[in-house]
Amino acid sequence: MKKSMSMINNMLLTTTRNQLDYIIIIQFFINMYIYCLLQQYQVEQVTQERNEIKQKLLKFQALDDQESELSMEDKRKRNRRSAIEIPRSHVCQIKNCNKSYGSEGSLMQHMKIKHGITQHLDKIGQISDQFKTNE
Structure with a gap:
């Protein structure tokens, strides 16, 4: 009887250890899943911020291009008098x-x-x- 009790206790201990190992493994994977979700959320936030910054940069570049075009037009064009405006003295x-x-x-x-x-x-x-x- 003692032998059988000892065997049963060993089996229970082994089963309990296996279950604990299984629970620990499941908890590890749950924690990894939560970590991955958090990382994905952070990546989405950073991507959104990057896109907003890109849009602002494109707007500023467009404004800068318009300003440079206007200044180039001012430099290139010279207001000349027409032939009618010139006094022929x-x-x-x-x-x-x-x-x-x-x-x-x-x-x-x-x-x-x-x-x-x-x-x-x-x-x-x-x-x-x-x-x-x-x-």
Whole structure:
């Protein structure tokens, strides 16, 4: 009888140890599962924050691009007067030539190309300036 009781006790102890091991293993896996869920939640939060930051960055880049385009347009474009706005006060003095120009340089170029006059162009400009001041 003692032997059988001892065997039963051993069996119970063995069974209890096996059950405890099983419970410990189950608790370990439950803890790992909870840990993984928490990690997944943190990854989702970080991903969401990253996406929000990316969107803000894209908005700032778009604004920066617009500003640089506007500043480049300002640098590239030069407001020029139209031909109607330019006063044509420099008139060609050659007979039957009624051309007039907005600058003395343009008049001198005209006289050189159209009339072949290259000498004393500066004197012609001075004379035309005198006519302007006398008017």
